Every structure is written in structure tokens, then in C-alpha cells.
Amino acid sequence: MSTFLQDHARTHMCGELREADVGETVTLMGWVDTHRDLGRLTFVDLRDRTGVTQLRFDPHHAEEIHDTADELRSEWCIAVVGEVVSRGANKNPDLPTGDVEVLPEKLQVFSRSKTPPFVIEDDPDTTEENRLRHRYLDLRRQPLQEAMLTRSETNGLTRNYLLDNGFVEFETPVLTRSTPEGARDYLVPSRIHPAKFYALPQSPQLFKQLLMISGFDRYFQIVKCFRDEDLRADRQPEFTQIDMEMSFVTPEDVIEVCEGLMASIFEGIHDIDVQPPFERMSYDEAMARFGMDNPDLRFGMEIVDISEAVADSEFRVFSGTVADGGVVRGLRVEGGVDKFSRAEIEELEDFVGVYGAKGLAWVKVKDDDWSGPIANFIAEDERAAIKEQMGAESGDLLMFVAAGTDVVCPALGHLREKLGDQLDLIDDEQFRFCWITDFPMFEEVDGELQPMHHPFTAPHPDDMDRLDGDPLDIRTQAYDLVLNGHEIGGGSIRIHRRDIQSKVFDLLGMSEEEAREKFGFLLDALEYGTPPHGGIAFGMDRLVMILTGADSIRQVIAFPKTTRAADLMAEAPGRVDDDQLEELHLRTVVDEDSD
RNA sequence: GGGGUAGUAGUUCAGAUUGGUCAGAACGCCGGCCUGUCACGCCGGAGGCCGCGGGUUCGAGUCCCGUCUACCCCGCCA
Numbered sequence: 001m002s003t004f005l006q007d008h009a010r011t012h013m014c015g016e017l018r019e020a021d022v023g024e025t026v027t028l029m030g031w032v033d034t035h036r037d038l039g040r041l042t043f044v045d046l047r048d049r050t051g052v053t054q055l056r057f058d059p060h061h062a063e064e065i066h067d068t069a070d071e072l073r074s075e076w077c078i079a080v081v082g083e084v085v086s087r088g089a090n091k092n093p094d095l096p097t098g099d100v101e102v103l104p105e106k107l108q109v110f111s112r113s114k115t116p117p118f119v120i121e122d123d124p125d126t127t128e129e130n131r132l133r134h135r136y137l138d139l140r141r142q143p144l145q146e147a148m149l150t151r152s153e154t155n156g157l158t159r160n161y162l163l164d165n166g167f168v169e170f171e172t173p174v175l176t177r178s179t180p181e182g183a184r185d186y187l188v189p190s191r192i193h194p195a196k197f198y199a200l201p202q203s204p205q206l207f208k209q210l211l212m213i214s215g216f217d218r219y220f221q222i223v224k225c226f227r228d229e230d231l232r233a234d235r236q237p238e239f240t241q242i243d244m245e246m247s248f249v250t251p252e253d254v255i256e257v258c259e260g261l262m263a264s265i266f267e268g269i270h271d272i273d274v275q276p277p278f279e280r281m282s283y284d285e286a287m288a289r290f291g292m293d294n295p296d297l298r299f300g301m302e303i304v305d306i307s308e309a310v311a312d313s314e315f316r317v318f319s320g321t322v323a324d325g326g327v328v329r330g331l332r333v334e335g336g337v338d339k340f341s342r343a344e345i346e347e348l349e350d351f352v353g354v355y356g357a358k359g360l361a362w363v364k365v366k367d368d369d370w371s372g373p374i375a376n377f378i379a380e381d382e383r384a385a386i387k388e389q390m391g392a393e394s395g396d397l398l399m400f401v402a403a404g405t406d407v408v409c410p411a412l413g414h415l416r417e418k419l420g421d422q423l424d425l426i427d428d429e430q431f432r433f434c435w436i437t438d439f440p441m442f443e444e445v446d447g448e449l450q451p452m453h454h455p456f457t458a459p460h461p462d463d464m465d466r467l468d469g470d471p472l473d474i475r476t477q478a479y480d481l482v483l484n485g486h487e488i489g490g491g492s493i494r495i496h497r498r499d500i501q502s503k504v505f506d507l508l509g510m511s512e513e514e515a516r517e518k519f520g521f522l523l524d525a526l527e528y529g530t531p532p533h534g535g536i537a538f539g540m541d542r543l544v545m546i547l548t549g550a551d552s553i554r555q556v557i558a559f560p561k562t563t564r565a566a567d568l569m570a571e572a573p574g575r576v577d578d579d580q581l582e583e584l585h586l587r588t589v590v591d592e593d594s595d
Numbered sequence: 596g597g598g599g600u601a602g603u604a605g606u607u608c609a610g611a612u613u614g615g616u617c618a619g620a621a622c623g624c625c626g627g628c629c630u631g632u633c634a635c636g637c638c639g640g641a642g643g644c645c646g647c648g649g650g651u652u653c654g655a656g657u658c659c660c661g662u663c664u665a666c667c668c669c670g671c672c673a
Contacts, residue, residue: 087631
């Protein structure tokens with residue numbers, strides 16, 4: 001006996017049928033979206049990833065399947081064979097297929113469904129936890145189906161563009177060795193080598209540089225990377241990069257290729273022209289104007305420095321901070337006088353407190369009258385200077401933070417973004433790219449130098465001679481691509497000279513032995529004719545998140561992890577047998593209650 | 596590691612700063628009726644250890660302590 005599928009091939013998808021198909025006999029397969037049983041007459045909406053088609057089960061038409069039709073419930077997987085008929089006066093204008101319906105003469109139930117733990121609809125009324133436990137059902141929802149398709153298309157557009165531009169696709173090892181710099185590694189024990197471990201790559205950084213040394217000229221890979229750090233809405237322990245590297249290039253060459261890639265992706269996905277070349281801004285400028293190196297340029301409200309104007313102020317918080325080498329900077333909320341109550345401003349004060357600000361000073365400007373707790377301490381000439389510098393007008397609310405730049409920048413930068421969101425200043429139809437350049441090479445953490453990007457980043461050519469001076473003054477040939485306030489990519493020109501690489505390790509307080517221990521194979525390779533090279537890596541998840549308008553990368557990852565790095569569906573991580581541990585020469589030192 | 600929000604039927608929530616009719620609603624589910632629905636409608640029914648563990652009390656969704664889980668943020672993420 002033959003099966004249904006042997007006898008019947010699907011002829012159409014559920015979102016395809018139109019008036020023009022009336023009269024055809026079609027075979028549809030999919031899931032029961034909803035059923036409406038009107039007694040002798042039953043309607044079923046059949047769904048697949050392309051849409052829904054209404055089925056009409058009319059006992060006059062195919063008596064023998066009617067009983068089965070009445071049993072159909074949500075999420076059953078079925079097939080029907082039937083004629084497409086016009087809905088006549090009963091068309092549904094809200095549905096693309098609403099002009100027609102299918103009159104089944106055959107009905108095949110492939111499999112029944114339990115009552116799903118949440119309704120499969122665009123905006124389900126349930127917790128993310130519940131959805132993640134049943135991700136296979138969550139993924140049936142239209143928004144997630146679309147996100148996955150957008151992700152797939154982005155993959156395709158990326159491959160096509162890079163292959164067309166002479167890039168060679170590689171696969172670098174997933175089992176590699178730990179490089180103790182940077183993020184915490186995910187480790188994999190070795191059965192063959194007791195007490196030794198592989199590490200999953202935080203990025204294929206060293207391998208792609210080696211491929212340049214091997215002469216492949218242009219490398220790319222769409223690749224999983226792993227970092228064992230705490231999660232956020234835009235951070236997962238495993239994430240995907242569009243990784244690229246090019247030989248014999250300047251930053252301009254890399255930037256040009258990337259702009260072409262972005263243009264190709266945005267054209268392909270949204271049919272919009274993102275109009276390269278993109279805006280550029282130095283790191284210093286971004287920090288001064290927006291307080292962060294990933295500024296959202298879709299709205300203004302820039303940060304203004306009023307340190308000079310208040311250096312001698314009677315208000316000790318301001319003058320004292322300036323005297324101690326700090327800064328006083330502020331934001332102007334246009335028309336903010338009526339938009340914020342004292343209690344609401346206090347909430348904002350708590351908000352900046354998170355970033356280490358001791359307080360949020362504020363004044364409300366009404367004509368020439370300033371009100372607010374600090375108003376009385378601000379002298380007439382200071383008011384004039386502040387007003388001029390901030391462009392303040394009557395009705396504006398001015399807010400200030402006084403501290404070191406390490407506090408003021410993040411506090412005001414995040415406050416600016418919060419206000420932009422709260423006051424609805426952001427046009428979410430807009431895609432605003434910006435390159436951030438001229439990053440400092442090092443930052444000081446607890447008195448020690450650390451690389452801002454990674455230790456293979458080449459110094460800026462103009463700063464080469466500063467390698468012997470103050471290393472904190474050295475800028476690099478690094479560049480980040482920022483889109484709508486998200487860092488979506490970052491890269492640099494790499495060091496291709498062994499002597500400069502040694503110098504950098506030296507500045508980082510790393511001995512030659514240590515460097516050898518950690519990056520020996522790269523250092524060796526650098527001694528065999530290394531081409532000048534550089535590259536970049538894009539965060540694919542973040543990019544697709546922005547492309548789809550999602551507000552978390554979990555929405556664009558098929559099987560994401562929770563903020564505690566767990567997969568609620570697969571129940572990973574999980575326990576393993578003692579035998580497995582023994583084989584791997586491992587013993588656990590904590591004995592948690594079994595769960 | 597720290598801060599915040601949430602956790603009561605399958606799902607979303609109510610149950611007021613007063614501890615005692617407090618086991619409730621809606622949707623979903625099950626059964627019945629219904630031939631033009633598309634949030635179908637009408638009638639009936641089943642469903643809960645109030646996240647978990649302690650404590651206070653004659654008595655605890657309710658008060659206290661701890662703990663777990665999800666989400667957001669700080670730290671962390673070369």
C-alpha cells in the first residue's frame with residue numbers, strides 16, 4: 001500500500017493561492033492554525049511558513065472526510081487535496097489568500113498535536129522562558145520564521161558578495177588552543193592528552209592572519225565564536241561572526257569592501273541604498289560628543305563640556321571636580337521643563353548612579369529664571385556661558401554630571417540614549433552607519449597596560465615613534481563599524497613586523513617567553529615573509545537583529561541560551577556519566593544536589 | 596560577584612500597605628448545539644501543593660528569612 005506522500009506531491013505553499021488559481025486542484029501541506037466549527041460546516045486555516053489558506057469542509061462535498069475534519073485541532077500536521085474556489089461575497093481582505101479557499105476532497109492527518117503550551121501567533125501572551133523551553137514551537141511563529149529567513153538571506157548575500165570580490169572561504173579549527181588574553185575560554189578536555197585542554201575559539205584571529213602569511217590574499221568565514229562571559233540582550237556565549245582578512249591593504253581598502261558588503265546586504269534585504277561612504281568619527285570625538293564609542297547618531301542631544309565655565313563656580317561640586325582634574329558635562333533636553341517632574345529627574349539620577357556618577361545636577365530654564373537645587377549657586381556670568389555653550393533656551397532642562405571622564409562619559413552617554421528612547425527622538429526606520437577610528441592602542445587597567453583591541457593591532461603610522469614615549473598616546477589603525485548605536489563590526493590593520501610585535505608585547509609587560517608560550521606559532525610565522533594585512537569581523541547576530549528590528553539577538557538565533565547560559569530546551573549544560581569523566585581524566589570538586 | 600523586575604489553573608492575570616468565604620476571571624482545553632466563519636457564536640464541564648524550603652502565627656498566595664528560575668542593567672565581554 002502506498003503512502004499519501006507517494007501518491008501526492010505538494011503543489012502549492014499555503015501563502016500562494018490567488019483568484020487566478022480558481023478551478024485548479026491543489027495539494028497543500030501544513031499545520032492547522034485555527035479551526036472554526038459551525039456545525040455541519042467547518043473552516044480550517046492551514047499554515048506553512050509562507051502564510052495561511054482557508055479550507056472549507058462542506059459535508060455535501062466530501063462526506064467521508066467530514067468527521068475527521070471536525071476532529072482537527074491547532075498544530076496538527078495535515079495535507080489536503082482539493083479544488084480552489086472563489087470565496088465570492090465572503091472574501092477576507094485581511095489575508096493575502098483571502099479571495100479563495102480550498103474545498104478538500106482528501107484529508108490526510110500526518111500527526112496530531114498536544115495542546116501547545118502557548119498559542120502560535122505573532123505576539124504570544126507568554127513568557128520567554130516558556131517559549132525557549134518549546135523553541136521548536138516558538139520557531140513556528142511568523143516573526144521568528146521571518147527572522148530566520150532574513151538571517152539565511154544575509155548569509156547568502158554575504159557569501160555572494162565576498163566570493164565575487166575575490167575572497168576565499170575557509171573553515172578554521174573549532175578545537176584549538178587557549179589564548180589567555182581577552183575573554184574567558186570554553187575548554188574541552190582531551191582524552192588522549194591527560195590534563196590538557198582544547199579551547200573553543202573566541203575568534204579565528206590568529207588563523208586568519210596565518211592564512212594571509214600563506215598567501216591566500218583574501219579570507220572570509222561565517223563562523224561561530226565562543227566567549228565564556230556573562231550574557232546580555234546582545235551577547236550570547238556562542239555567536240556568529242562574518243570574519244574577513246585581506247593582504248596588502250590600508251584601512252581604506254578594508255572599509256571600502258565592508259561598505260560594499262553592507263550596501264549589498266541592505267539592498268538585498270530591505271531594498272534600500274545605504275549610500276556609502278559612511279560617516280567617520282575618531283574615538284576621541286565619539287567619546288566627547290556621545291560618551292561612548294558606539295554612538296546612536298539617529299538623534300542629536302550631544303554632550304556639552306562646561307568645565308571651563310564652572311571652574312571657579314561657587315557650586316563646589318563643579319569647581320572642585322574641575323580642580324581635581326575632572327570634567328563637568330551636560331545634556332540639554334529641549335522643552336524638558338514640562339516633561340520631567342522632580343521625581344522623574346530623581347529616577348534619572350539613580351540611572352546615572354549605575355555608571356558611578358555621584359549625582360545628577362539639573363536646572364530648569366524659564367526665560368531668564370533658573371530653578372532647581374543648584375540654580376542659586378550658579379553665578380550670572382556662568383549662566384551666560386553655559387547657556388551659550390549648550391544653546392539653552394527657555395523651557396529647556398539641563399542636566400550635568402561632574403566627575404572623571406571615565407564616569408562622565410558612560411553616565412551621560414547612556415543617559416542620552418535613555419532620553420532619546422524615552423522622548424521618542426529616534427526614527428526607527430533609519431539605518432545610520434558610522435566608522436569609529438583612531439582608537440587608543442592601550443588602556444590602563446589597575447596600573448597596567450592592556451590592548452584596547454588585541455595585541456596584534458598595528459599602531460597608527462603617525463604614532464610609530466611614540467612606541468618609545470608614552471604608550472597611552474599611541475593610536476591604532478583600528479576601526480569599528482557602528483550602526484544605530486550597536487557595534488556591528490571591528491577590525492584593524494595588523495602588525496606584520498616581528499620587531500614591532502615584540503615591542504608591543506614588551507609594552508604589555510609580556511616577556512618574550514610568555515609571548516612564545518601564548519602565540520609562538522604566530523611569532524614564528526611572522527618571520528617568514530609576512531604581507532602587510534588587516535581585516536575585520538562583523539557580529540552577524542547583531543546585524544540581523546538590526547535588520548529585523550528585533551530587540552535581542554535571541555530573536556535571530558534559532559536555539560539561543562538564557563542569561564545563565566543554559567539551553568532550556570536541550571537542557572544544556574547537563575551532567576555526564578562518571579565513566580565519561582574518567583575517560584577524560586577529570587574529577588569534579590563540587591557535588592551539587594542532583595536536579 | 597552586585598542591583599532591579601517577575602514567579603497563583605495549559606496561558607495571561609486578579610486576589611489592596613488590614614493574615615481568617617481566598618482558590619477566582621479571561622483565553623485555551625473537553626462535551627453539546629449551530630451551513631459562511633475568519634478573535635465564529637451559544638450552553639455546560641474539567642483543570643491549581645499560589646516557584647521551592649524554612650520560620651512567625653490558632654491560622655500564611657498574603658508577614659519574615661533563605662533559595663531556584665527567567666528577563667534587564669553594572670562589573671566582565673583582548
